[in-house]
Amino acid sequence: MPLFGNKFSPKKTPLRKSSVSLKSNHLDELVDDEKRIKLNLSDQKLIFVNGEWRPSSGKNSSIYKLNEKLKKRNEELEEENNLLKLKFEVLLNMMTQITAEHQLQDEVIQGLKETNFRE
Known part of the structure; x- marks a missing residue:
């Protein structure tokens, strides 16, 4: 048994009775x-x-339902926007590839014309 008591052990709180049955x-x-x-x-x-x-x-019920519909519509529009961005990137890459191939083809044709013209 400590001489001055144990200061670090708190007293147990009594159990409370529920006021709502x-x-x-x-x-x-x-x-x-x-x-x-x-x-x-x-x-x-x-x-x-x-x-x-x-x-x-109540009056907030209709506002809450409207907010939920707007949130859902916003998510749908964001998904559609992301899909359209992806499609745009794919089309841009396709156009870049076709342009590069066309320029390469023009250079090859121009080179052939120059070699045929020299002969």
């Missing part, structure tokens, strides 16, 4: 049919889905 009738109010947590705040209803609260009714 989750009886079966209260559980129906907190969980919907798909086993998602729901919350009612005055005129708004929120549902906890995939780690975030989503409004299911």
Whole structure:
């Protein structure tokens, strides 16, 4: 036993009693049919889905749904833009290759004409 006591061991905190009882009738109010947590705040209803609260009714519900549609449309447009950039690069490479081949062909023809003209 230490002479002055152990200063580094904290006292144990007493257990707290829950102020909310989750009886079966209260559980129906907190969980919907798909086993998602729901919350009612005055005129708004929120549902906890995939780690975030989503409004299911009220004035923010329509704004949230519109934002989700806009996000999805934005992602689609970004994918389309990336595809178009890729197609543009491929076409540009094809045009460069055709131009180089055409110039090489012109140089070969010009060289043949010069050798035939000298003879």
